Amino acid sequence: MEEKILEIIRKYKSFLITSHIRLDGDAIGSELALYHALRRMGKKAVVYNEDETPEAYGFLPGAEEIVHTLDLPERFEAVFVLDCSELDRVGKEAARIGNIGRVINIDHHISNNGFTEWSIVRPAAGSTGEILYGLIRKMLGTVPTEVAVNLYGAIMTDTGSFRYSNTGSETFRIAGELVAWGADPRWIAEKIYETKPLVQVLLLGKVIGTLKVCFGGQLGIVHVTRRMLEDLDALPEHTEGFVDMIRTIQGVEVAAIIRELPSDACKVSFRSKDKVDVEKIAGQFGGGGHVNASACTIPGPLGEVRKQVIRAVGKALP
Ligand SMILES: [Mn+2]
Structure with missing residues (x-):
């Protein structure tokens, strides 16, 4: 399935990226990591979320580019629905987003209802960010810092700072590699956890x-x-x-x-x-x-x- 999704990425030029309402760090970090990866490949990408970005995630590279309305001039050839177990979790634009046609779902919820034929769903993964890491490495062969920061933020938040039972050796291996690619654990943790109003x-x-x-x-x-x-x-x-x-x-x-x-x-x-x-x-x-x-x-x-x-x-x- 990963190969089929890579084929879609290579073949088409214009992508919409979205995730669930009631945004969390995994949703936003995953969206922005993929956004930067697609842009690096010379693709057009837009991140749409129904909800505003929570303040704690505003520092993530690319957060300022996220749009909250779908009234755009662009026509999208495919859409990534990330960290969502069902299409309705996208919010009120779910039907329009489904109509884009090529809907690609990358997720780790055990309750995932398999709403599209193009999907990577791994309940064993601690976060969607963890799954995306492998995909993005295949897309780019490298991991730019802006991707590393977003994926590290996604993985750190969804594993409760590497404390939940979804934290495995794979989580640490990937997090370790992300640090090597330029993600700064102290800076990211401070931005997310130590800037409470x-x-x-x-x-x-x-x-x-x-x-x-x-x-x-x-x-x-x-x-x-x-x-x-x-x-x-x-x-x-x-x-x-x-x-x-x-x-x-x-x-x-x-x-x-x-x-x-x-x-x-x-x-x-x-x-x-x-x-x-x-x-x-x-x-x-x-x-x-x-x-x-x-x-x-x-x-x-x-x-x-x-x-x-x-x-x-x-x-x-x-
Ligand atoms: Mn998640």
């Missing part, structure tokens, strides 16, 4: 105040109300990473954060250590993700959603 840390204080542990300390659960965000003038993206902090508690096997949405529904994110597959829990509510990190949207008011989440986790605990 003050409001984010203040919000964390409020959210930690809602912490409850259940099942003898095996579930840690917190929530974020609309009111908390309004009071601090904070954004939903400011809750990023909070659930990971809950998982750090000794004895916690599953961490969950429930965020009230503007509609009568809540977004729930799960993290687990080794004993529970939270992909399955999110799956019961129509969501998905990975064994140790998943998310879903559950209709209903926060109190009701909270009860459902506790019940579902209780059943999944050993």
